[in-house]
Amino acid sequence: MRVKKQKRHRRAVRFYTVCHGFRQPFKVLCDGTFVHHLIANRIAPADTALSNILGAPVKLFTTRCVLEELKRLGKSYTESLEAAQQLMVARCDHEKLKTADACISEIIGEKNQEHFFVATQDTDLRKKLQELPAVPLVFGLRNALFLEPPSKFQRQFAKSSEEQRLHMTDLEKQLLRKRTNNPVEDQEPEDPSQENAPSGDENENLQPQPRKHPVRKSLGVKDRPQFKRKKAKNPNPLSIKKKKNRQTSQTASKEDKGAGDDTARSRTRKRKRSRKSKKLPETSS
Structure with a gap:
């Protein structure tokens, strides 16, 4: 039960912080019934x-x-009076004294601009404040304190306010219509010198004159953005092989071939044949 209670309280606090802008430290406005309930049930310290x-x-x-x-x-x-005197006193603008519920409802107003949490045991006052869009309520039950979840009216008000934020207001629509009816002309002003310029064959002999931009020159802005072209860089000389001349390469190849033939000839052994005198057969006498 304690875990469910904490979850409910977190959801309620998140609702008021996100939708209505409540910020820490939270301000709690206590009436006499709530202070008396704290003392009667020995809930201390209250903060x-x-x-x-x-x-x-x-x-x-x-x-x-x-x-x-x-x-x-x-x-x-x-x-309970001594305990209430130790709390900070919120400013109420009325001169004459009023009842506690009337004073609290006047301080809260319709929008609760001071972002007060109201702590009270008065059921009539709680029902009255539930009809306002941004008033979180705290009450006590025996020795435990509870934060009331947002009412149906408060949730519907939050949804409608979110939808209004998504759509444009009347002032924004009027500004948009004015801009669409009177678009900004970005055309460059024409030079008066071009009106009296000669036409026909004379234009061919004349050189084209660059356009003048008095506004840009006065502002110190160049006519066009000048981009630096990257020049082709030479390759790293250490990573390049040296070129060989064709003549030297051809002679070297021929010498290699001749040397190769000599070595091949020298390596081939010639078979030496021994020529012995053949003995003639003896003839019988």
């Missing part, structure tokens, strides 16, 4: 308990009207 729920550091606030209401309730609320 650490709330920071565990919201997953971030918190700052606790109350109002001048809430403190006056706790004073009026008598001695049974003296301990």
Whole structure:
């Protein structure tokens, strides 16, 4: 159960941070009923308990009207009054004192520009604040604290605001129409000297004059971007073989052939034949 509770609280906090821009440290506006609930159930310190729920550091606030209401309730609320006096006091602009729920609803307003988390045990006040688009609510149940999930109205408001961001506003449409009706002309101004230029065969003899760009010259910009052409580099002389002359190569090849023949002849052994005198057969007398 504790893991599911933490997941729900993370989703709710992420909803308010993403859709309505709540930032850390979160500001929690507490009324007298919530402070009394913390003291009655011995939930202390209150800032650490709330920071565990919201997953971030918190700052606790109350109002001048809430403190006056706790004073009026008598001695049974003296301990809760002392605890509430230790909290920071949020500024309320009304001069006359009001009830706690009226004071808190006036501080929150319609848009909750100060991004307050409201901590209260008053069910009527919670139902009233659920109808506003960006008011997260915290309440206590025995010795545990809970963050209410966003209401249906708050989720629908977030979806509609996202759709409005995707589409163009009326001012953006008007600006776009003006730009399309009056496009910017990037044409270069014509030179007055070209109007009186001669026509026919005289133009052939005349040399073409370069265009003048007074605006570019005044700005110090060149007419056209000049790109440096890369010249062909010579190869590395160490990696090139030296050229051999044909005559020297031919003579060397002939000498090699002659030497090869001599060596071949010298290597071939001649067979020496011994010529012995043949003995004639003796004739009988």
